[in-house]
Amino acid sequence: MADLAIDPRIELNPTLVQGGMTYADVSEKISAITENKPPKQWYYLITISSLMTVMLFGCLGYLVVTGIGVWGNNNPVGWGWDITNFVWWIGIGHAGTLISAVLFLFRQKWRTSINRAAEAMTLFAVACAAIYPLFHTGRPWRAIYWLFPAPNEYLHLWQNFRSPLEWDVFAVSTYGTVSLLFWFTGLIPDLATLRDRATNRVRKVVFGILSLGWRGSASQWRHYELAYLILAGISTPLVLSVHSIVSFDFATSVIPGWHTTIFPPYFVAGAIFSGFAMVVTLMTVARWVYNLQNLITIKHLENMCKVMLATGMIVGFAYGTEFFIAWYSGNAYERFAFLNRAFGPYWWAYWTMLTCNVVSPQLFWFKKFRTTPALMFIIAIFINIGMWFERFVIIATSLHRDFLPASWGYFKPTWVDIGTFAGTIGMFLTLFLLFLRFLPAIAMSEVKGVLHQQIEEGKGNH
Amino acid sequence: MATSFLDNLPIPEFLKPREEAPHYGVVGDFDTPEELLRAIRTLRVAGFTKMEAYSPFPIHGIDEALGEPRSPLGRIVITAAVVGLAGAVALQWWTGAVDYKLNVAGKPLFALEPSVPIMFELTVLLAAFAAVLGMFYLNRMPTYYHAFFNFSRAGGASNDRFLLAVEAADPKFRGEELKTLLDSLGSRHSELVEA
Known part of the structure; x- marks a missing residue:
């Protein structure tokens, strides 16, 4: 094993598990995070993030008792920060599924040490996203009758299944459910590891129950591997469908700036772009706090930077296409919508978006930026901001000035808008920190599988 | 099995507690997946049919070695x-x-x-x-009790060990004698495991 560290090939093709780790080291390193007291930074962060979560509940409670007029939404801007945040959060989730499902099908072994955390991020992002449409209904406890075809005596009617908003309900709820199933299935062998390592009664019972009696027998692995492959296979078209359907919410309307056929691929690329930015944001920090440099290597981070560079350019290309088509259509309203976007009252939002999403990822052409965690963290933050502005630009600039100048308006967020948005960031971070603290953040069984292949390949070379 | 009051009651046969084999089998503990695979292949040639392997990650080619059919x-x-x-x-x-x-x-x-x-x-x-x-x-999950867990090193299967069980149900099962056989195939520790 130790000879891996001095293997001359490392310079050319860095190994995915470094530092000459053994199988037992992998279990030890990853399980120890959940078994020992977390570092000081963890306590600081969770204090801040749980206070923000409390603020979220406060804002939502205030909204419920007062009405959705506490948000800045108005006529004509009926969708404001709520739908902006909804689309932003859903998009962030997409990287998790892309890493866990699509890269699995493409046999990209580098996914193994980041997939668990990225999948957890997906779940928490979907949970944050769901808050917005749910509370936009004003009466979330009745939303089950409005959103889902639950037979009821109360309304005596069914949903309009020809509406993209209804498709969205099914897409997002299916996505959340399938992501949860996928994530839990992946966790089972690792929960069994935690069960077998447990030294106190509470951990023994909790992980004993959660691991469902997993033994790691060949007959269990046989069904397990097929189940995992099938989940990856169906999650791949699912993740593409979710943001396509989210984009239908806009694309099937008649509003200039929304009524665009390029929306589905443009939204999917944007989702992957923002999702990878969030993965890099979280992983560079987690890697540093928990000393995981041997497992989440520079190679992992560099690959993610390359994905951001590629998807960032797809997004940039889509911005250009939109403008070209607006001009080429010859439609006065289309042309106005786009000129207004770049030079109207929301020009600052548009240029923020363009700078963050198109200009900043270009730095990833330089190896220095792709291999320095601090630099990529900064760029990833810029991309997170840029992608939030993209959704805001699409929603607010298209709505605030449509066909009739007499009905033009302007959207300004209220303190409740800001508090709710900051609150969901707090909730997301709280859930992620709890995940890091209590569950194995890296898929131990998968890393061991990769390590085994690495050992085999190493033997072949000697 | 000792006689119990159940024997005198008119209870259908299938409801009575099943008579259990006294042993789950003999379990050996190997260092690497390759040694485990080699042991399985050798034992298959020797005519053993009821075997189960336990590992921290899925091992390529183990189903063929054990003669397991495709998952339905x-x-x-x-x-x-x-x-x-x-x-x-x-x-x-x-x-x-x-x-x-x-x-x-x-x-x-x-x-x-x-x-x-x-x-x-x-x-x-x-x-x-x-x-x-x-x-x-x-996979019969959740099942919280399995005789395999009586093996003193069962936890190794979720860490870094590769275990092989020759089950008592195997017609060629010979109890304690098998320990020597597994040891000779490279097992670091072999044990007759209670059911």
Whole structure:
């Protein structure tokens, strides 16, 4: 094993598990995070993030008792920060599924040490996203009758299944459910590891129950591997469908700036772009706090930077296409919508978006930026901001000035808008920190599988 | 098995507690997947049929070595996917075109095109549930007691050890004697495990 560290090939093709780790080291390193007291930074962060979560509940409670007029939404801007945040959060989730499902099908072994955390991020992002449409209904406890075809005596009617908003309900709820199933299935062998390592009664019972009696027998692995492959296979078209359907919410309307056929691929690329930015944001920090440099290597981070560079350019290309088509259509309203976007009252939002999403990822052409965690963290933050502005630009600039100048308006967020948005960031971070603290953040069984292949390949070379 | 009061009661045979074999089998503990595979192949040639391997990650080629058939999970998932697809068509057609006819901009009450997204989503949803619940069913999960856990080093299978059990149900099972055989195949520690 130790000879891996001095293997001359490392310079050319860095190994995915470094530092000459053994199988037992992998279990030890990853399980120890959940078994020992977390570092000081963890306590600081969770204090801040749980206070923000409390603020979220406060804002939502205030909204419920007062009405959705506490948000800045108005006529004509009926969708404001709520739908902006909804689309932003859903998009962030997409990287998790892309890493866990699509890269699995493409046999990209580098996914193994980041997939668990990225999948957890997906779940928490979907949970944050769901808050917005749910509370936009004003009466979330009745939303089950409005959103889902639950037979009821109360309304005596069914949903309009020809509406993209209804498709969205099914897409997002299916996505959340399938992501949860996928994530839990992946966790089972690792929960069994935690069960077998447990030294106190509470951990023994909790992980004993959660691991469902997993033994790691060949007959269990046989069904397990097929189940995992099938989940990856169906999650791949699912993740593409979710943001396509989210984009239908806009694309099937008649509003200039929304009524665009390029929306589905443009939204999917944007989702992957923002999702990878969030993965890099979280992983560079987690890697540093928990000393995981041997497992989440520079190679992992560099690959993610390359994905951001590629998807960032797809997004940039889509911005250009939109403008070209607006001009080429010859439609006065289309042309106005786009000129207004770049030079109207929301020009600052548009240029923020363009700078963050198109200009900043270009730095990833330089190896220095792709291999320095601090630099990529900064760029990833810029991309997170840029992608939030993209959704805001699409929603607010298209709505605030449509066909009739007499009905033009302007959207300004209220303190409740800001508090709710900051609150969901707090909730997301709280859930992620709890995940890091209590569950194995890296898929131990998968890393061991990769390590085994690495050992085999190493033997072949000697 | 000792006689109990159950024997005198008119209880159907299948409800009575099953007579258990006194042993689960002999379990050996190997360092690497390769040694484990070699041991399985040797024992198969020697005529052993009831064996089970335990490992911290799936080992390529172990099913062939153990003579395990392909998992039937695919068929379960396909069935669920078809039910999901048909259910989505039925749901959208019956609610929209039969039970609650709502005219929206003169569009047809039911058409295939706008039904596609929900058809797709429900297909995926049911397939995913079938994949996970089907896997649980085939693996008998959750099962919180298994005789394998009586092996003193059972925890190694979720860490860095590769275990091989020759089960007592094997016609060639010979109890304690097998320990020497497993040791000679490279096992670091072999043990006769209680049921």
